[in-house]
Amino acid sequence: MTARRSALVTAASKGIGAACARELAARGFGLTLMARGAEVLDLARELQVVGVQADLSLATDLQRVVQRHWDEHGRIDGLVVSCGHPPRGDVASLDDEAWLAGFNLILMSVIRLCRLVTPLMIQSGGGSIVVVSSVAAAEPSLYFPVSSVMRAGLSAFVKLHADRFASAGVRINALLAGFIESYPISDEVRQRIPLGRSGRLNEIAGTAAFLLSPDAGFITGQSLRIDGGQARSV
Numbered sequence: 001m002t003a004r005r006s007a008l009v010t011a012a013s014k015g016i017g018a019a020c021a022r023e024l025a026a027r028g029f030g031l032t033l034m035a036r037g038a039e040v041l042d043l044a045r046e047l048q049v050v051g052v053q054a055d056l057s058l059a060t061d062l063q064r065v066v067q068r069h070w071d072e073h074g075r076i077d078g079l080v081v082s083c084g085h086p087p088r089g090d091v092a093s094l095d096d097e098a099w100l101a102g103f104n105l106i107l108m109s110v111i112r113l114c115r116l117v118t119p120l121m122i123q124s125g126g127g128s129i130v131v132v133s134s135v136a137a138a139e140p141s142l143y144f145p146v147s148s149v150m151r152a153g154l155s156a157f158v159k160l161h162a163d164r165f166a167s168a169g170v171r172i173n174a175l176l177a178g179f180i181e182s183y184p185i186s187d188e189v190r191q192r193i194p195l196g197r198s199g200r201l202n203e204i205a206g207t208a209a210f211l212l213s214p215d216a217g218f219i220t221g222q223s224l225r226i227d228g229g230q231a232r233s234v
Contacts, residue, residue, distance in 0.1 A: 005029050005077040006069070007031055007077060007079060008032045008033075008065065008066065008076060009021045009079075009082070010080065010082055011034075011035050011082040011083050011084060012033035012035050014037075015182045015201070016132055016177070016205070019202060019204060020082065021047060024212070029078065030049065032072065034051075034052045036053065036054070036055050050068065050072050056109045057105045059112050062112050062113055063116060066117060077121070077126075079114075079129045080208050081109065081130070084105070086098075087101055087146055088144060088146065088147075090145075091142060094145065094146065098146060102149075105150075107153050107157065110131055114161055118161075118168075122165075122169065126168070128170070128172070129173070130173055130212060131158055131172065131174040132174075133155065133176050133177065134147055134176060135176045135177065135231050137154065137176055137223060138231055139232070155176075158172050158174045158221060158223065159221045162220040162222075163221060171219065173211050174223040175207060175208060176224060176227065176231075177199065179230070180201060181201060192230060193229065195228035195229055
């Protein structure tokens with residue numbers, strides 16, 4: 001097996017996923033990038049890493065991507081799971097299809113990837129998983145009902161997975177992101193953020209890279225708010 005650290009990054013064609021890919025590439029990781037759009041192949045060529053078009057909500061696609069990563073790198077030290085936005089609408093009117101789409105995109109994608117990747121991380125001598133989530137997990141919002149519910153469940157899964165595999169050297173943490181610069185916000189919303197601005201993509205990516213690093217070796221099972229102080233609960 002190669003001694004070079006490697007990581008898999010999802011939703012890596014744009015936004016947070018792409019920022020994480022650039023940050024990890026700069027830190028010397030061997031990478032596999034996945035996303036539904038063909039843009040992920042362009043970024044992979046730019047960074048000279050592996051790129052795969054795949055759907056995060058499909059179990060067969062996740063199996064294919066993880067196998068491709070293992071075949072290419074022979075180890076896996078890091079996993080960054082980012083995803084797009086689930087359906088939105090009135091909490092009382094969303095149909096079953098909307099809730100199930102959010103369930104598969106946000107929650108089942110992480111559960112499936114952890115099931116696939118954790119044994120490989122153990123074979124690699126340990127590893128770290130970072131799940132890019134939302135501050136809505138801690139403070140549910142009527143503007144994002146599906147996201148709020150699924151991400152609350154995701155935080156519970158992160159804690160359970162951390163407890164189960166800590167002794168095997170596998171860590172997992174969630175980033176509860178607030179409004180990030182790739183998502184336009186109004187002046188009214190901006191005024192509710194104590195830092196007075198949206199988060200920068202490089203700030204999310206840098207925090208994710210830290211959590212994958214040995215410097216964060218004593219951090220697992222946490223849901224870290226990275227929201228400019230927006231959340232009010234203690």
